[in-house]
Amino acid sequence: MSSKNFKHDLFDQFARVGKAMSNANRLELLEFLAQGERSVDELAKVSGLSVANTSQHLQQLRQSGLAHSRKQGLKVFYRLSGNDVITLLDALRVVAENHVAEVDKMVNSYLTVKDSLEPIPREELLERVRDGLVTVLDVRPAEEFAAGHVPGAINISLNDLEARLSEIDSTQEIVAYCRGPHCVLAFDAVAQLREKGLTARRLEDGYPEWMVAGLPIEKVS
Amino acid sequence: MSSKNFKHDLFDQFARVGKAMSNANRLELLEFLAQGERSVDELAKVSGLSVANTSQHLQQLRQSGLAHSRKQGLKVFYRLSGNDVITLLDALRVVAENHVAEVDKMVNSYLTVKDSLEPIPREELLERVRDGLVTVLDVRPAEEFAAGHVPGAINISLNDLEARLSEIDSTQEIVAYCRGPHCVLAFDAVAQLREKGLTARRLEDGYPEWMVAGLPIEKVS
């Protein structure tokens, strides 16, 4: 094999991974997979894609090395092939945030009051949880919460938030998080809570980033 | 803007960055850009693509936010938009190495004697340079060397290596590096040096990674 071809073939392999991340629907599927293992029809439901389409996207993710699959009975479960994939997705997000003008514009315009929603970094949250100063609110669906969450967090999915508002200690600051740094659930939750007069902020990242950072996690047994 | 659309639009923006990395030629251009600013025709020459094709790829990189351009006289110079792009490319490489079977196979088969070429990590090299134990060899072309290199490194491009072998202190271990973790120049250099009976190893990363890690660098003034 000549050095020239070796080089090009190698870049071709890297490009396969890039291709896997070149489609919005696949990126959304990857974000769901970052929460934990999921079956094809769960992913189809939650992403709003047809089952056949979802299946095809997932197969591409598997072929590019980003995901693994496992068959159990009727169902096929997909999962990320490793935590390095979460690191890669976050690197993608960081670059997009820093250099794609539209991303910054979108994030800011979706949240009219940007400054007051200044997100709290992981380490700071960990400290304040230790000191008992904050209520941590996980606004993801119950299944995702069950698969792993920030220690001490309470789980109220966004849909139920209004109804279950009384469960939240309104004297403490609330820190909401969900699937990732731009997951809208947390943005919406903070907006709702602030409307009710509570003090609320957003965690800078989501659960997958917390987990990859090696911070303590808790699971429903 | 509904939350559903916000989410999808955001992933669409992320996908633009993924698209930029979904093509082998663009990834190769990005690796060259990671060495420093380059004009379109330099990039065309070194990548072996036509000028028009190179120009179009570079425009895509600019539109996706990965690169910036600057016109000076007749020439247009492109550069990476930030060091976070190097971080992203490395995250891509890591995932490909870990999960794309072909990458591992290719890297190992190109170098028949893998174990003896065990690369040396950045920090270890830095120590050994301080202690004066190794000769650091930069096998990139002179222009890239000039734009920045590891302190104390000598520059002999791969083509000239055989002719300039006498310039190398054959009593010391030699550590070769080039553009990135898989840059073949360093692989080839190590193979050549070993053939001549010298002790040679490869730096684990290339110059861009060294620079992003915040380690000291040296430039030709």
Place this chain on the structure above:
DNA sequence: ATAGTATTCAACTAATCACTTGATTAGTGT
């Protein structure tokens, strides 16, 4: 002005991609 160089633009072709639809395979429960 004129010639020369670097880059981009515009038009086109072949290949690949995203998605739909309907059929097919694999496993479960009766």
Place this chain on the structure above:
DNA sequence: ACACTAATCAAGTGATTAGTTGAATACTAT
């Protein structure tokens, strides 16, 4: 064996992509 469900496959459509070629633009030097 039969019906049912989850997932995949196969074929087809319209859209996008990578590349070529030749013309157009922008700047420099004579």
